[in-house]
Amino acid sequence: MLEAPPSSTRPWARFVPWLGLLCLLLAVPAPAADEALLDRVRAFLTDEARALGDAPRITLHPPAAHFPACESPRPFLPKASRPPLGRVSVGVRCGEAGRRTRYLQAEVAVVGTYLETARAIGAGERLGRRDLVERRGDLGRLPRQALRDLDAAIGQVARRSLAGGQVVQAHQLRLPRLVGRGDRVRLEARGEGFRVTRQGEALEAGGRGERIRVRLADRRILEARIIGPQRLVVDN
Known part of the structure; x- marks a missing residue:
C-alpha cells in the first residue's frame, strides 16, 4: 500500500488554508456604507x-477597490455644463469639509x-417649422450636441448641407447674420441717464446676441453685442 508523501514534500499544502480564507473574504458583500453612497449617487443622477426627459435609468459602475467610508456624501458633476447623458463621471465629496473626493x-x-x-x-438655408420633425428616443445614444428645443432651432441657418432624417446638432447651425465683416455699423453706449451713438466698422460677422469687435474712426477697437441689423451696443 502506497503512503501519501509527507507534507514537507508538498510545499503548496501549507497555502491551502489561506486560499480558503481568501475565498471567504472575496465573498463578503460590500459594506453598508458603500451601498448608502451608491444610493445617494443614484438619487442625484435621477x-x-x-429634467431632460422621462423614465431615467441609472447604471452605476463602482470601483473594484473598497475605500474608507464616505461620510455625508455630496455628489456633483465634474463637467456641469454637459447634460448627464450616456456615460458620465460623477464626483462625490466626502466629510463635512469635503476634503476627500471619489469618482464613479x-x-x-x-x-x-x-x-x-x-x-x-x-x-445657408434658414430653417422653418416644416423643415424639422420631433422624435422620441434614448437621448444618451445621440450626439452630445443634439438639439431638443424646436423653438430655438427655428430661424437658424444651416452651416452646411444636411441630409433628410438627420439628427440636428448645435454646431451645424448658426444665427442669421445681422452684421457682416466690414459693414458700417452704429455703435451705442448706454448708461444712467445718457446714450451715445458712434459709427464704426465691424471686424467680424455675427448674429443677434453675439459679441464682435468694432473699430472706431480713431482706430480704437471695442467689443460690442449685436442687437439688430448693423446695430450694436457696448455693455457696461
Whole structure:
C-alpha cells in the first residue's frame, strides 16, 4: 500500500488554508456604507436627468477597490455644463469639509424629444417649422450636441448641407447674420441717464446676441453685442 508523501514534500499544502480564507473574504458583500453612497449617487443622477426627459435609468459602475467610508456624501458633476447623458463621471465629496473626493462611472439613459431634419437642407438655408420633425428616443445614444428645443432651432441657418432624417446638432447651425465683416455699423453706449451713438466698422460677422469687435474712426477697437441689423451696443 502506497503512503501519501509527507507534507514537507508538498510545499503548496501549507497555502491551502489561506486560499480558503481568501475565498471567504472575496465573498463578503460590500459594506453598508458603500451601498448608502451608491444610493445617494443614484438619487442625484435621477434628479439631474429627470429634467431632460422621462423614465431615467441609472447604471452605476463602482470601483473594484473598497475605500474608507464616505461620510455625508455630496455628489456633483465634474463637467456641469454637459447634460448627464450616456456615460458620465460623477464626483462625490466626502466629510463635512469635503476634503476627500471619489469618482464613479455611470450610464444614464433618458427617453426624451430631439430634432431631425424633415428634408434635405442646403448650406445657408434658414430653417422653418416644416423643415424639422420631433422624435422620441434614448437621448444618451445621440450626439452630445443634439438639439431638443424646436423653438430655438427655428430661424437658424444651416452651416452646411444636411441630409433628410438627420439628427440636428448645435454646431451645424448658426444665427442669421445681422452684421457682416466690414459693414458700417452704429455703435451705442448706454448708461444712467445718457446714450451715445458712434459709427464704426465691424471686424467680424455675427448674429443677434453675439459679441464682435468694432473699430472706431480713431482706430480704437471695442467689443460690442449685436442687437439688430448693423446695430450694436457696448455693455457696461
